[in-house]
């Protein structure tokens with residue numbers, strides 16, 4: 001589309017910016033509560049609530065309080081939450097067996113939420129890192145991340161999550177061929193309506209730092225994730241990954257991180273016209289909160305600006321730690 005504009009003074013673009021009603025009338029994009037997915041960190045115990053140091057305002061909650069948070073989210077009109085477990089170091093092994101334990105923390109949380117808050121969709125994370133003694137998303141052998149062996153484990157993990165009642169499976173591991181294997185296993189097991197939101201374009205990013213603290217994986221991680229997560233310099237590769245995951249049976253795709261990758265979001269939405277999501281990750285949240293905490297930026301305004309930018313880029317929704325805060329403000333109008 002080629003924009004047309006009359007010469008000055010026939011056109012004075014400032015006319016449409018002169019008052020809030022006029023600005024509202026011509027506003028092209030808006031953020032709504034229905035655009036939000038709230039990532040929640042779960043820990044063990046009962047009545048336990050602790051703040052993640054590097055993410056002010058973000059908590060780790062025991063399952064009972066996670067159910068309360070889910071109820072609060074439903075009340076606020078947030079359609080989905082995403083569960084991330086803080087796994088006790090004693091449960092981490094080289095074989096990652098805890099990942100597909102039907103009674104692991106994540107599956108217990110899913111079951112409790114689905115029983116007590118049926119009105120909210122529950123999304124999961126599929127990757128071995130919370131359970132891996134090496135902190136990696138896949139099995140490690142002689143310093144290498146094993147692709148095909150990891151897929152078998154991811155499939156078991158997926159089935160355990162679907163069995164617990166998950167609505168959206170979120171593979172964040174970046175192994176090749178996992179979406180097809182998961183989709184086939186879900187079909188075989190009769191989970192025909194369990195959806196997959198693939199972390200299709202997931203970059204090897206410095207912005208995941210606070211998350212790894214939140215789930216207790218930073219101490220464990222040996223080396224980096226550059227042999228499976230994408231190079232931040234690449235864009236065409238992201239289109240191939242999206243095409244590949246859609247062809248294997250992903251229902252929705254995600255770009256991650258968010259703010260530094262809005263060009264990727266826009267390209268994906270334009271090229272594929274598929275449900276497209278962005279993950280505004282832990283480091284993006286921490287950055288805004290740290291600057292706001294120092295009085296260097298207005299945190300609330302920066303939050304809104306960053307979130308509407310995802311909508312402008314074409315995203316259908318955003319995974320963001322700001323979800324309850326922004327949902328409350330949107331609800332109050």
Ligand code: PBG
Pocket residue numbers: 125126127129137172173207208209210211212225280281282283
């Ligand atoms: C694990 C996973 C990560 C995040 C979501 N799932 C971390 C990683 O890949 O190291 C990051 C989320 C965030 O930073 O908020 N596979």
